[in-house]
Amino acid sequence: MPAEARRLAPKTGYFALLIALVAAGGFALTSGAYPVALDDILRLFTGAEAADATASLVLWDIRLPRLVLGLLTGAVLAVAGALLQGLFRNPLADPGLIGVSSGAALAAVAVIVLGGTGLAGWSALTGRWALPFAAFLGGAATTLLAWRIARRQGQTSVALLLLAGIAINAVAGAGTGVLTFYADDNALRSLTFWTMGSLAHASWDDVWISAPFMLLTLIAAPLLARPLDAFLLGEPVAGHLGYSTDWVKRGVILLVALGVGAAVAVSGLIGFVGLVVPHFLRQLLGAGHRALLPACALAGATLLVAADCVARIVVTPAELPIGLVMALLGGPVFLILLLRNRFV
Amino acid sequence: MLNTLTDNPLLNVESLSLKLEGRTILDGLTAHVRAGELVALLGPNGAGKSTLVKAVAGEVEAASGGIAINGRPLSQWPRAELARHRAVMPQKIDMQFPLTAYEVVALGRPREPMAQRQRIVTELLALMDVADLAQRRVPTLSGGEQQRVQLARVLAQLWEQPHPGLFLLDECTSALDPAHQQLVFNRLRQLANSGNGLLVAVHDLNLAAQWADRLILMNHGKVAVEGSPEAVLTADNLMQIYGLDARVITLAEGYPVVLPIRPAHLAVAI
Ligand SMILES: Nc1ncnc2c1ncn2[C@@H]1O[C@H](COP(=O)(O)OP(=O)(O)OP(=O)(O)O)[C@@H](O)[C@H]1O
Ligand SMILES: [Mg+2]
Numbered sequence: 001m002p003a004e005a006r007r008l009a010p011k012t013g014y015f016a017l018l019i020a021l022v023a024a025g026g027f028a029l030t031s032g033a034y035p036v037a038l039d040d041i042l043r044l045f046t047g048a049e050a051a052d053a054t055a056s057l058v059l060w061d062i063r064l065p066r067l068v069l070g071l072l073t074g075a076v077l078a079v080a081g082a083l084l085q086g087l088f089r090n091p092l093a094d095p096g097l098i099g100v101s102s103g104a105a106l107a108a109v110a111v112i113v114l115g116g117t118g119l120a121g122w123s124a125l126t127g128r129w130a131l132p133f134a135a136f137l138g139g140a141a142t143t144l145l146a147w148r149i150a151r152r153q154g155q156t157s158v159a160l161l162l163l164a165g166i167a168i169n170a171v172a173g174a175g176t177g178v179l180t181f182y183a184d185d186n187a188l189r190s191l192t193f194w195t196m197g198s199l200a201h202a203s204w205d206d207v208w209i210s211a212p213f214m215l216l217t218l219i220a221a222p223l224l225a226r227p228l229d230a231f232l233l234g235e236p237v238a239g240h241l242g243y244s245t246d247w248v249k250r251g252v253i254l255l256v257a258l259g260v261g262a263a264v265a266v267s268g269l270i271g272f273v274g275l276v277v278p279h280f281l282r283q284l285l286g287a288g289h290r291a292l293l294p295a296c297a298l299a300g301a302t303l304l305v306a307a308d309c310v311a312r313i314v315v316t317p318a319e320l321p322i323g324l325v326m327a328l329l330g331g332p333v334f335l336i337l338l339l340r341n342r343f344v
Numbered sequence: 345m346l347n348t349l350t351d352n353p354l355l356n357v358e359s360l361s362l363k364l365e366g367r368t369i370l371d372g373l374t375a376h377v378r379a380g381e382l383v384a385l386l387g388p389n390g391a392g393k394s395t396l397v398k399a400v401a402g403e404v405e406a407a408s409g410g411i412a413i414n415g416r417p418l419s420q421w422p423r424a425e426l427a428r429h430r431a432v433m434p435q436k437i438d439m440q441f442p443l444t445a446y447e448v449v450a451l452g453r454p455r456e457p458m459a460q461r462q463r464i465v466t467e468l469l470a471l472m473d474v475a476d477l478a479q480r481r482v483p484t485l486s487g488g489e490q491q492r493v494q495l496a497r498v499l500a501q502l503w504e505q506p507h508p509g510l511f512l513l514d515e516c517t518s519a520l521d522p523a524h525q526q527l528v529f530n531r532l533r534q535l536a537n538s539g540n541g542l543l544v545a546v547h548d549l550n551l552a553a554q555w556a557d558r559l560i561l562m563n564h565g566k567v568a569v570e571g572s573p574e575a576v577l578t579a580d581n582l583m584q585i586y587g588l589d590a591r592v593i594t595l596a597e598g599y600p601v602v603l604p605i606r607p608a609h610l611a612v613a614i
Contacts, residue, residue, distance in 0.1 A: 089440045226454050232441050233451070236403050236434060241451060241501065242427025286481075287441035 010291040013284060017298035021071075024305040028067050031309065033316050034058050066202040070308045071301040072214040073199070073267045076259040078300025079221050081274025082281075082292055086228035087252045088158060091282070095260045095274040098165045098253060099142035102172035104264040105195060107138025109176045112191050113183045131194075132209065132265035139261035142168050147253055156249040158235070196321030197270035199308050210262040217259025218297055224251050225289035232287060270323045272330040273300050280337060303330075352415050353378045354510050354541035355400065360409035362399060362565075369395045371565040372409070377543050379508040382536040384552035385545040386576075387562035388586055393545040394435050396562070397514045400543070401432040413510055428509075431501040435514040435545075437494060442481035445474055445493045452500030464503050468496040471531060473524065487519040495528065502540070511535065511542040517551065529555040549602045553577055561585060573599050 030036050036055045044059055080095040087093070096102060111134045115123045123130045146168050150161035176195075183191055193200070227248045230238035235245050263270075277300045278292065285291045304322070307329065311322045353376040362370040369392050377383050385393050398404045400411055402418060411418040413430060421429075431452070443451075449465045456464065469475045472492040482490055495516055502509030513532070517525045525548070533555055536542055546552050552559055553573035561569045561576050563585045569576045577600050582588045589605045 086441075091440070226451075229443065229447065230451050230454075232439060232443055233437055233448070234434070236398075236401070237432075237437065239403065239423075240401055240427065240430075240432040241454065242424045244423055282441065286447070287443050288447050 010285055010295070013281075013291075013295055014298065017295060017302065021298055021302045021305075024302045024309070025067055025071070028070070028305050028309050029059065029063050032058075032063065032312060036063075061204075065204045065207050066199050066308070067305060068207050069202040069210070069267060070199050070305045072207075072211060072218075073263040073270065074273055074300040074302070074304025075297040076214045076217050076263045076300070077270060077273040077304070078277035078296040079218060079293055080256040080260045082278035082289070082296045083221060083224065083228070083252045083256055084274075085278055086224075086231060086289055087249060088162060089232060089234075091279055092275070093162075094271075095256055096169065096269075096271070098161060098256065099146045099168040099172065100139040100257050100260045101264055101269055102169040102176070103142025104135040104139035104261060105269055106142075106172040106175045106179075107134040108194055108265075108268075109179045109183075109191055110134065110138075112194065113179045113187050128205075129209070132206070135265035136213075136261045139264060140257055142172060143253060143257040143261075155246055156253075158249065161249075161253075193321055194268040195323075197268035197323035197326075198311075198319070198321050199267050200312070200319050202266070206266040210266045213258045213262035217255045220251075220255055221293050221297075222290070224248060224255075225293055228252075228289045229287075268321075268323065270304070270326060272323075272326045272334075273303060276330050276334050277303060279334075283337075354381075354414060354508055355543065356410075356412045356415070357396070357400065358410045358412075360396070360399060360406050360411065362395060362404065362406045364395070364404070369565050370399065370406070373562075373566055375560055375567060375570075377510065377541040379541050380536055380539050381557050382532060382542045382544065382555060384556035384559045385543055385562065386547075386549065386552055386559055387568070391562040392565040393562055394514050395565075397432070397434075397512045397543070397545060400510075400512055401430075401434075402426075414508075427501065428505055429502070429507065430510045430512065431498045433494060433498045433511075433513045433516045435518075437490075439483055442483050444479050445469065445482055445485070445496075446478040448482055448493055449496045449500050452497045452503075464500055465496075468500045468503065469493075471499070472496040473527060488521060488524060491516065491519045492524065492528070499531075499535070509540045511540060511544075513542065513544045515545055515547065517546065517548070525551055549577060549582075553599045553601065577602055 026038065029041055030038055034054065036059055040052060040055050041059065044056055077095055081093070084093040084095060084097060085091055108131055111119055111123065111131050115130060122134065126133050146161055146164040147156065149164040150157050152160070180188070180191060227238060227243040230241045230243055231248065238245050238248065278296050281292055281295045281299060285295055307325045308322050310329070311320045311325045314320065355377040357373060357375045360370050360373045361368065373396065385396065387393050395404065399406055400418070413421065446465060446469070449468055450461060453461045453464055466475070469478050472495055474489060474492045474496060477485060477489060477493070482493055485493065498511065498513070502511065517528050520528060529551055532542055532544065536557070544556070556573065558571065559573055559576040560567055561581065568585050569581055574594065577592055579590060579592050582590045582602065589607065591603045591605055592600050593603065594600045
């Protein structure tokens with residue numbers, strides 16, 4: 001078969017992405033305020049005697065959970081972006097579009113600002129999980145609302161879902177704005193960090209509570225690859241080909257809400273990954289979801305870990321919010337890509 | 345009630361009525377397609393051809409009447425099984441994301457083993473004369489090329505099935521040059537001859553006359569005239585239904601051709 005110009009064979013693409021992922025992971029584990037040598041890491045992983053107790057601590061309790069969380073979050077955000085773009089048949093669809101991020105943000109900001117007053121009961125009930133639980137529930141609730149609004153005669157209208165998402169995002173955004181207005185300085189600082197995303201406080205506990213949802217999304221997404229390919233020809237055609245279009249829509253909404261809800265709950269709002277990664281990979285690999293979804297997982301994970309390295313290294317010992325780094329680096333790169341290839 | 349016809353047609357549409365936004369689009373329409381038959385669906389713009397196709401495709405719900413495929417009411421078919429008995433080519437498909445021609449045709453055979461799938465897709469791309477476009481992104485193809493790729497996908501869906509298939513093709517040759525129109529109808533004829541049933545909405549009366557077994561001429565959501573090409577394509581019918589002034593000539597080959605007549609005076613003075 002004659003290969004089309006600029007289109008990469010998936011195997012080559014996966015191989016390159018895997019190398020980039022390992023490189024980014026290795027860099028994330030070794031570098032930082034307390035440098036750890038690469039052979040130390042290998043020794044620690046093979047269970048040999050700890051050469052350096054501090055290194056072991058830094059690695060196991062700080063860098064490794066942070067790396068795992070970064071990998072999962074990046075992979076989920078990129079895969080969720082690809083799923084929604086396939087469903088909406090629009091390259092501009094973002095995981096936040098169905099309300100999951102704005103709902104999570106509203107709930108999280110409410111906990112940050114009102115945790116000591118109006119929501120003291122919730123904080124007492126959930127303890128240190130007050131914020132991630134609230135964010136997850138908030139995201140799930142707004143998505144459910146958008147989905148209910150989009151239901152007509154037992155069918156989900158994709159156009160209505162989009163519009164409902166936009167309206168809900170506006171209302172939730174306004175709510176978040178009002179809460180910000182009442183925040184004191186302390187709350188404002190953690191609020192800013194949360195709304196710009198951060199992996200700074202990643203712990204194994206965060207990994208344990210969020211990983212099941214994120215893994216579910218990552219593992220189940222490829223099941224939707226073929227029906228989503230059919231969706232690219234329009235919903236009626238997917239129906240003619242024998243797919244239950246309503247189940248496809250429900251599946252996408254559910255996976256995005258669970259995966260992104262969990263990601264946002266532990267790492268805050270991180271934009272751009274869900275938009276840029278699928279767009280870029282579609283140009284390299286084509287639009288078929290069977291090649292696209294796994295590639296998105298690899299590239300999203302790599303990109304997020306790389307951005308996190310930048311976030312914690314450029315201003316050591318302080319840190320930048322990762323969402324900020326992503327926007328600062330991703331925005332211009334995305335623009336350059338757009339200018340270089342004007343067509344799909 | 346649905347099996348009033350003794351030979352149990354592949355498609356049976358019985359007194360179908362359908363409203364969209366309060367307007368009656370199909371009005372007690374009765375039609376059938378037998379296995380082995382190529383039926384052309386004709387009629388002016390807005391007659392309801394696409395709506396009939398959509399109703400049989402399960403895209404729109406009828407208000408009353410029945411649709412049965414192989415004697416089984418449409419609503420009683422399991423989705424996946426129906427996809428192995430009925431394939432649909434919509435009048436319009438727009439594609440935002442660039443799948444390749446090969447990928448599009450492969451969508452017709454999602455559950456096929458790899459090697460088999462590859463063979464069928466390659467065969468159908470060749471059959472529709474788009475083999476050399478296999479790796480091109482479909483949105484970059486010309487209108488006629490895209491139409492042939494979509495047709496290859498639709499044919500792939502029911503290719504080599506052990507039972508008769510029903511094809512619903514809505515203006516599947518509207519963008520094709522005359523040579524490719526002939527090529528496509530030739531293939532459709534072969535499909536019918538090997539036992540499938542085809543309902544093909546077309547505007548080109550001559551193509552219909554040349555290739556179809558039977559014509560259904562629709563108007564205002566009803567069947568206006570139905571029968572052989574010679575019976576349906578008369579100057580009277582064309583004037584009455586299309587308001588078209590045409591001469592009909594029967595060729596030695598045995599089918600009529602329709603030649604619209606240029607009016608003596610221009611319709612509108614500017
Ligand atoms: N969704 C809709 N809502 C309201 N009216 C509709 C809708 N879809 C089609 N119609 C109307 O139904 C009538 C039949 O439309 P249909 O598309 O079936 O015509 P057609 O015979 O396929 O015409 P054409 O030759 O132009 O393709 C038209 O008058 C059209 O305006
Ligand atoms: Mg039509």
